[in-house]
Amino acid sequence: MPSKQTTHNGLASTRQAPGRSGLCAPEPHPPGPAASLAYAGRITALRAALAAREADGAVITSAPNVRYFSGFTGSNGALLVSAGQVTLFTDPRYTLQAGRETAAKVVIAKGPLESAIAAQLASFHKVAFENTRISFRSMAALQKARVDWCALDDTCEALRMVKSDAEQEAIRASVLLNSAALDEALTHFRAGMTETDLAAEIEYRMRRRGAEKPAFETIVAFGERSALPHAHPGPARISGRGLLLIDMGAFLGGYASDMTRMAHLGKVPTATRQLYDAVSEAQLAALDRVKAGVTTASVDAAARKVLTARGYGKAFVHSTGHGLGLEIHEMPRIGKQDKTRLEAGMVITIEPGAYLEGFGGVRIEDTVLVTASGCEILTPTSKKLLVL
Amino acid sequence: MPSKQTTHNGLASTRQAPGRSGLCAPEPHPPGPAASLAYAGRITALRAALAAREADGAVITSAPNVRYFSGFTGSNGALLVSAGQVTLFTDPRYTLQAGRETAAKVVIAKGPLESAIAAQLASFHKVAFENTRISFRSMAALQKARVDWCALDDTCEALRMVKSDAEQEAIRASVLLNSAALDEALTHFRAGMTETDLAAEIEYRMRRRGAEKPAFETIVAFGERSALPHAHPGPARISGRGLLLIDMGAFLGGYASDMTRMAHLGKVPTATRQLYDAVSEAQLAALDRVKAGVTTASVDAAARKVLTARGYGKAFVHSTGHGLGLEIHEMPRIGKQDKTRLEAGMVITIEPGAYLEGFGGVRIEDTVLVTASGCEILTPTSKKLLVL
Structure with a gap:
């Protein structure tokens, strides 16, 4: 697959896999009136955040934020947002696509996007930038423009936390697709097939x-390997007796879903049943705590309290959940030290787990919509331990 | 799928899709003697590059480079390389996996990895960092350690350009799998099916x-949509008459493959045949130029000259190719302004293309191994325009 013409490495390189793993996208199409309105509203919210910093511009360089504010889904793009205009900078590979996807003014840069942007900053005084996303080198290139720079930190991500009705619908559709895919895949399950x-x-x-693609590398981990929270599926055969962990998500219409379910091959030993029941109880306790106004830390604490009481406190090695949307991991994080107050319209996962080396692990995960009175569990799949 | 416990955003955020899209990995396993030797050799080469900069340490923060130098495949890891030691920093989700995958000393950090690393830098004088990959914010956190910092630029990526025998074997296997997958998929092709x-x-x-996963989002683009070099497959039906572009790659054993082939539905119009033949001739001209000692710019020029002579110069909107390995886009880039001299053992793509808005596009791409006398085309799939 082709790379762009310049030798420049792009606005931000990554610790993740490279190149093409950009956001998956629906069919590029001309932005309709509703979509245009949505982007306009998002830009208005961003401009308010800029005004609060006395900034007269912002350079948005991360793919999900470029998409959120403009609709552009290409892998190489950046936005310059000023009081009066939104300009998308991209390279010649995306000339046609940019015209179709965004209502922003489009500049096709032949060299590094930073240079093209820096050249347009002469009249700006204070410009905000994505310090959490842009690479050190790309920022050095932008800094050639003599303006005051101010860090956005998590400003854009915070704006994305509460999902619009259209975004909620997109996530619902993604969640339903994901559950249907699991049901269908399980009808093709045969003992002896590999995790892969x-x-x-x-x-x-x-x-x-x-679905455009999986929202992450699907995790299928059998037996002792279920104790690796981020196991990659391997050539191990799923046969005999043991726990089977399946963590899966899809991107549909650009929006993610995320679900973990457990099955067991053969008769369930008492120790396994105890582990499963503890995680299940912890998951229900966390769900029960979810409600607009509550801190994410207290949701995490609800799950952690149950697992600690059951003797699995140290086996719960990750946080209880995370927001999701255009990215699989978004704000808010539902962890020990997270003080975000939940708001109606946030979409988060609730996924406590416990992992015992040499034995196996259990995680149970739903995608849920936060509401004023509690939450709506979007994931329809049964949480009973499936015995295969 | 679970995120780590801390609220920190990680060492480098990205313009790409988030979270879990880390490098795909084979089954984690204890590093064998051969693998350990390979990592030791790579670390030796890195130390030589550090010595040339009078640096006594390096902080490696990007996932592919962490993997290249240590074997660790988790999504959150960083290496501190000193004259006498290699230390891997990761979070508690990866305790078991890190122990299995790497011979490096493992530090499980409970908070941000930058803080854990910065705390160990007291005795260092000059430390190199990945300025092209690390985020501005993460670097700000590392800079709390009072050492001289020096930029690695593309040092690590340059070390990765020439592939070892084992890496070449891994890429060969990935390329063969990729071609076999296309052959098999095409036996299931039916006119009327969607791109998706x-x-x-x-x-x-x-x-x-x-395969662990696709090396990038597979491109299937039919008709006029083949003129979008980075088209996402959509719900458009492949039926009637038109060009069908398929750009696909796999990760196998952590290594990428990359191939583009064209088919045509129905009788091939003269204009389409001319376009195809021009791109085909350009691809052969570029392949013919590949040889150790030649500059990448001259390989690009060979393809560009043919397309310009045939009247498609402006329709060739990307570079002629790129290196590949642990990432789908690696150094060297084969573009107009790239002055890298090819070396035996480099693995690159050769993929000129021409895109005509409202008509369609053609791209033909092989993965090739550079040799002393020319190149070995690893991709076995026929380059005849397939008529479906």
Whole structure:
């Protein structure tokens, strides 16, 4: 697949896999009136945040934020947002696509986007930038423009936390697709197939149902390997007796879903049942705590309290959940030290887990919509331990 | 899928999709003697580069470079390389995996990795960092350690350009799998299926053959949409008459493959045949130029000269190719302004293309190994325009 013409590395390189792993996108199409309105509203919110910093411009360089504020889904793009204008900078590979996807003014840069942007900053005084996302080198290039720079920190991500009705609908559709894909894939499960085979089956069912791609590398981990919270599916055969952990998500219409379910091959030993029941109880306790106005730390604490009481406190090695949307991990994080207050319209995961080396692990995860009175569990899949 | 416990955003955020899209990995396993030797050799080369800068340490923060120098495949890791030691910093989700994957000393950090690293820099004088990859904010956190900092620029990526025998074997296997997956997927092609369906079929065949994941979002673009160099597969049906562009790659054993092939539905119009033949001739001209000692710019020029002579110069909107390995886009870039001299053992793509808005586009791409006397085309798939 082609790279751009310049030798420049792009606005931000990554610790993640490279190049093409950009946001998946629906069919590029001309922005409709509703979409244009949504982008206009988002830009208005961003401008308010800029005004609070006395900034007269912002340079947005991360793909999900470029998409959120403009609709552009290409892998190389940046926005310059001023009081009166929104300009998208991209390279010649995206000339056609940019014209179709965004209502912003489009500048096709032949060299590094930073240079093209810096050249347009002469009349600006104070410009905000994405310090959490832009690479040190790209920022050095932008800094050639003699303006005051101010850090956006998590400003854009905070604006994205509460989902609009259209975004909620997109996530609902993604969640339903994800659950349907699991149901369908499980009908093709046979003892003796490998973890990789089952992951392939799951991702195929997602794709055939219209998903752009998996929201992350599907995790299928059997037996002792279920104790690795981020196990990659491997050639291990799923046979004999043991826990089977499946953590899967899809991107549909650009929006993510995320779900973890557990199955067990063969008769469930008492120790496994105890582990499962503890995690299940912890998940329900956290769900029960979710409600607009509550801090994320207290949701995490609800799950952690149950697991600690059951003797699995140290086996719960990650946070209880995270927001999701255009990215699979968004704000807010639902962890020990997170003080964000939940708001109606946030969409988060609730996914406590406990992992015992040499034995196995259990995680149970739903995607939920925060409401004024509690939450709506979007994931329809049963949480009973499935015995295969 | 779980995120780490801290609220910190990680060492480098990205313009790409988020979170879990880390490098795909083979089954984590204890590093064998051969693998350990390979990592030791890579660290030796890095130390030589540090010595040339009079640096007594390096902080490596990007996932592919962390993997290249240590074997660790988790999504959150960083290395501190000193004259006498290599230390991997990660979070508690990866305790088991880190122990299995790397021979480096492992430090499990409970907070941001930058803080854990900065705390160990007291005895250092000059430390190199990945300015092209690390985020501005993460670097600000590292800079709390009072040492001289020096930029690595593309040092690590340059070390990765020439592939070892084992790496070449891994890429060969990935390329063969990729071609086999296309052959198999095409036997399931039916006129009337959507672009998304065919992409799903392709990715399923890759996965069932053992690929960890696609190396990028598979491109299937039919008709006029083939003129978008980075088209996302969509719900458009592949039927009637027109060009069909398929750009696909797999990760196998952590290493990428990359291939583009064209098909045509129905009788091939003269204008399409002319376009195809021009791109085909350009691709052969570029391949013919590949040889150790030659500059990448001259390879690009060879393709560009043909397309310009045929009247498609302005329709060739990207570079002729790129290196690949642990990432799908690696150094060297094969573009107009790239002065890298090819060396035996580099693995690159050769993929000129021409895109005509409202008509369609053609791209033909092989993965090739640079040799002393020319190149070995690793991709076995026929380059004849397939008529479906």
